[in-house]
Amino acid sequence: MRREAIMTGVGGVALLPALLLVSAGLADRNLPRVLSHPVVIMGGLFIALLTSLLVATRWELRQESEGLRISCTIRRRVANLVVLAIGLSLLAIITAYLFLENFQPRILE
Secondary structure, X not given: OHHHHHHHHHHHHXXXXXXXXXXXXXXXXXXXXXXXXXXXXXXXXXXHHHHHHHHHEEEEEEEEOOEEEEEEEEOOOHHHHHHHHHHHXXXXXXXXXXXXXXXXXXXXX
């Protein structure tokens, strides 16, 4: 239980740069230079999603006569599922922003 609580805390802290980026963008504020680096933001999201997936799921791999069976059990750990949901939401928001900002329709003349 202690390991899971530590990993949940690490995931929550790792979400902070992305959460600050999105909230600063909505509030029309600037982030400090250290927190606005893409490695910090996307690395934090990756760490948060990875730690949440490791704690919230259990994977089982079995060899059977007709093939390979992979099963995933999602545990009801509310804190990890919240970190996972927030992380996925932030990733979707950042991805949509990057797409909309960089791929604008071209006007044909």
